Amino acid sequence: MADRWALAPAEDGGVEVAALGPDGLPAGPVRREGDLAEAVRSRPDVTRWVWRSTAEVYPRLLAMGVRVERCYDIEDAETLLLGHEGRYGEPRSAAAALARLRGGPVPPDPPLRAAEPGAQSSLFEPQGVRLPLEDLLAVYAEQQRRHDRTAHPDRMRLLTAAESAGMLVAAEMNRAGVPWSADVHREVLHELLGERYAGGGEPRRLAELADEVSAAFGRRVRPDLPADVVRAFAQAGIRIGSTRRWEIESIDHPAVKPLVEYKKLYRIWVAHGWSWLQDWVRDGRFRPEFLAGGTVTGRWVTNGGGALQIPKVIRRAVVADPGWRLVVADADQMEPRVLAAISRDPGLMEVAGRESDLYQSVSDRAFSGDRAQAKLAVLGAIYGQTSGDGLKNLAALRRRFPKAVAYVDDAARAGEEGRLVRTWLGRTCPPAAGAGEDAAEEAGIPVTSAEEEPDTQQWVPGYASTNARARGRFARNFVVQGSAADWTLLLLAALRRACADMAAELVFFQHDEVIVHCPEDEAEAVVAAIREAGALAARLTFGQTPVRFPFSTAVVECYADAK
DNA sequence: AGTTTCGGCGCC
DNA sequence: AAAGGGCGCCGAAACT
Known part of the structure; x- marks a missing residue:
């Protein structure tokens, strides 16, 4: 049995599948089967699935309890290859790639959908334009040839494979969610901000600080309005170019202290307050949508919930399940x-x-x-x-x-x-x-x-x-x-494979930091797996190099205790 | 009234 | 002390 297969979901819920040879060309006829998940589940020996879009296929497979070992995301590879070829901005869909190959009009990419709080269903909506498997395979074969024409074909193949792996990790993390205690979050909010008042206005502590600011200026000032603050300082004989914290802090005026405190707490309130909790946390999990390779540098982004900007004080709400731990690992001086x-x-x-x-x-x-x-x-x-x-x-x-x-x-x-x-x-x-x-x-x-x-x-x-x-x-x-993002993709891929043999689940990734949620007795094995994954990623990415990539790791019940 | 931009700040 | 990279998010302000 070939270890590489391709699949394309059909409109009616069925699926087309085909075995591929070592050269990436079809090694058999395209078969038509009735059920996507069953098509994958019944072929456990397949080590890489080639498909148009991980976002289209993998959430559906995960929902059916089916995981895959590796994949190759054709549309992601198309984006990377177009970039390498200096053709940034050309449509990146498989349909566009096919049109370029066959010489037809190139369709523009479909618009990106917007993020909606807690809209899990959006993950299951079909995205992009489907293509018959026959056509996908033509695009795939051409992509193999385009890899060969790059400056370092071996590295480029590693890059597309690594980013496809990243997309599997992202989909699995999106499914898992970040363990989140709404109770602890509410406690933190109450400690920092005080009681909420009916009507959705400022909580007590913010109202008090706004009063202190106003008292210091001798007139009513809204600390959340930069123009108002600039005006108030001007009337006090102090000219400021902006209301950025570092500039405010350099001023000698009684309004500075409550104003800076207000800005800090206001930020927590609007960005990670009660309404955030309502929108993004459900059943003990914070569910942002991680997007692998969402930026030009290859760093990930998240869609919704500001998952990559969780303030330090709010991290107290990230709490492991009973009997489980969070393994928090930070790559030291990565860049x-x-x-x-x-x-x-x-x-x-x-x-x-x-x-x-x-x-x-x-x-x-x-x-x-x-x-x-x-x-x-x-x-x-x-x-x-x-x-x-x-x-x-x-x-x-x-x-x-x-x-x-x-x-x-x-x-x-x-x-x-x-x-x-x-x-x-x-x-x-x-x-x-x-x-x-x-x-x-x-x-x-x-x-x-x-x-x-x-x-x-x-x-x-x-x-x-x-x-x-x-x-x-x-x-x-x-x-x-x-290049750091290159390395972290390989790191994640290796760590994912290690976790597959355990109950451990990757739940969070932020540039140079990962969190694995695991049973207490697996924690030490996870720590070791992270170090090994980092070293393996370095060898794969950079080849022979004396450079090491150590991690600071912590096994904790609460994220805030990791630092 | 609805949409886009700006200012500010959270994280790395 | 305050300049340089990457993001997302919010409300207000500015726009159509």
Whole structure:
């Protein structure tokens, strides 16, 4: 039996299936069967299912209790391949890919659906345009050839496979949900905000703080209205450019303390308060929708619920089931370690080859001993910092780690010049990304002329335009953040496989941090599995490298206790 | 009245 | 002290 099969759900609930040969070409006839889940369940030896869209197929399989080992998502691969080919923005649907292959009119992509609180049913709605399996297989075969034509075919194949794996993880996490205690959440809210008043107005503590702010100014001020706050300070003889916290905090005025406190609590109230709880938590689980590869850098996003921005204080509500634990694992200094792996800078690889604190090591070697400064300088180099403290030490960084800094500098230059920039595995940055209006215009989005700003520097020799510099910073960060995302995809894939042999379930992922929910007696095995998965991901992603990817791990009953 | 943008801030 | 990367979310403000 072939280990690779393809399937395409049909309109009537049936399914088409076909065995594939090692070359990815059909190894048998397309068969028509009555039931999607049964078609997969009855073929336990299949190690990879090829399908149009994981979002279309996998939630339905999971609902029937069927999991798959691996998959290949044709439309996701199409997106990655188009990007690699410098064809960002072309329609990415399988139907569009087929039209390009056969030479017909290319249909535009269907519009994305919007997020709705708690709308589990949306996960089961058919998305996109279905294609007969015969046609899907033609697209798939062509994609195999397009992989071969990339700069590093082995890496590109790994990338599409890894992101498909990420989509399986995301679908499984969406099904599992994040263990969430509504009672604890309500306790936290009551502690911070006080009683709620009828009518949905501000809770007690916010009303009190608003009164304190008003008293300090000697007139009624709405602290949640920036314009009102600016006006109030102006009347007090203090001019401010914005009401951002750092700016407010530098002011000497009795309104500052209650105002800053108000802004902090207001944020909790509107973004993670009682109505959030009502919308997103049901049956002891917070159910956001994770989307693998939702950003150009490959980082995930979530749709609804702000799952990647859960405030620290609210994490007390993330509580394991009785007898279960949360294994919380954070990759230590992930981005500089990734920079070491991709730049192959000898000095940085040596530092990143240890599991000990990378910023402390950098500080010991390059500076006079301040870890905070070393961290600022390293992150500043990755982010393209243009001023501030980080810049002071950039020269030292450049001397000590020349290849690493040159790597991101080269990416920045490529970005400024509009050239393609890729992650280690081959995810490609759109040439105009980070350019603001330029990017919008190139994507076909009309830009109002009133906002166009003549870019006078453009004609001054030696100066890049504002937009070009923005592209440079974007590209500089892209190669590091994106390559880190490459590694985390492989990490998740490996961890998922390890968890498949246990009761443990992956429930949360946030850039460099995973949470596994498992029975207490599995916790130590999960910790070990995470470390092994990280090491395996490093080998697979970067090949032979001395760079290590250690984790800080904690086995806790409550997420807030992990730090 | 409905839709889009802005300001601010949460997370990494 | 406050500049540089990526996101999502909310209400208010600004728009049509």
